[in-house]
Amino acid sequence: MSTKKFPYNIEPWVTTDEHVEYTTNIFKVLKRDMRIESENHAATFSILDAPDWINVIALTPDNKIVLVEQYRYGTEVLTLELPGGVCDPGESPFESSKRELLEETGYSSEEWSSLGKVSSNPAMQTNHTHTYLAKNCIKTAEQQLDGNERINVHVLPLADFLDLVKTGEVDHSLVVAAIAKYLLIEGVG
C-alpha cells in the first residue's frame, strides 16, 4: 500500500488484529493490536477511521480565492476556510472536489489540477485529505446546502487570504496544509 521511498530504517510494526470499538456518523474508533516482531513488543492503539476528505483552492480569473465561512462544532467558532468536505462512497477525490465546490459556493471550473494529498493525522487516523486547485472559477449555480450547513461565501484577493493564514486568522490545519502545497508547487505570489 505504501509508495514511500525516503530511505527509512526502522522496523515497521505489524497489525495483528483490529476491531471497531465505537461508531459515529462521521468516524469509527478502532482498537488496533500491533507488534514489533523482532522485539516481541506488543501494544494496542486507538485509531480513528473515516472516509477521505478533500478541499479546493478555487481561484477566479482575477486571482481571487473563493472561501466559505461557517460555524465549526469542534472549536465552537466561526471560521474562514477553503471549500471542502467528505468523499461520498464510490466517489473519487476529484469528483468530490467538483461537487463540494459547486454545492458550497455555486462556483465551478474547467481547469483542475491536483496538489496531492496529506495524511489527516498518521498518528491516529487512517484517512487522507486531497487538495485540488481549480483555476478560472466562475459562479454558475446557487448553493445547495445540507441540513446542518450554513455557509457564507467570501471571495478575497489571494494575497489577503495568504495574510490571514500567516496571522493565524485562518487556522484549519488542513487548509493551512493545502496552502503549503500551493506555495511549494505553484510558487509564491
Add this chain to the structure above:
Amino acid sequence: MSTKKFPYNIEPWVTTDEHVEYTTNIFKVLKRDMRIESENHAATFSILDAPDWINVIALTPDNKIVLVEQYRYGTEVLTLELPGGVCDPGESPFESSKRELLEETGYSSEEWSSLGKVSSNPAMQTNHTHTYLAKNCIKTAEQQLDGNERINVHVLPLADFLDLVKTGEVDHSLVVAAIAKYLLIEGVG
C-alpha cells in the same frame, strides 16, 4: 474565547449540553448538543477532545532541519516528520516543544520563536497544534524515548525537506501546515 476578527456574518451555534461518550488514552469522544437559536434548529455532533499538540521546526547552524522517522499506527507506514507530541498537563506549548525536541532527537536550542498555532480540525476536534521554530540547534543529549517510541533522527538540508513536502513524501497534515506558516512568516528559501 475566540479572538477572531474577520468580518464573519453567520449566526454562531450555541452549545446546550455535552457529555463524554467514549474515552481512550489519547482522546475522548464527546456528544455535543448544539442549536441555532433564531431558527430553533438543533443537532448533536460527535467531537474529539484531546490536549493541545506541538511540533518544532528545528534548524541547525548550517540550515539543515532535524527530523524524526517513526512508524505511524493510523496509516500503518513509516513517516518522516517534524519532532512533536502532546502537551503534558500543566505544560505550556513552548515547554512541550523544548521537551519533545530534546527527548525525541537530543537536540536543543537557545533561539526559539513561535510560528503560531492551527486548529487540529475545527470541524470535529477541540484542540490546537502549536508550531515553534528553533534556530541554531545543536545535539546536546541522547534520545529519551517512551515505551512505544522507536525514532530515527535524520538531519537534512532544508531545501531537500521542502522538496519532500512538495512531492508528498512528507505528508503529515500538521507538519505540512507548519511548513506553510514557516514559508509565510520566515519567507521562502
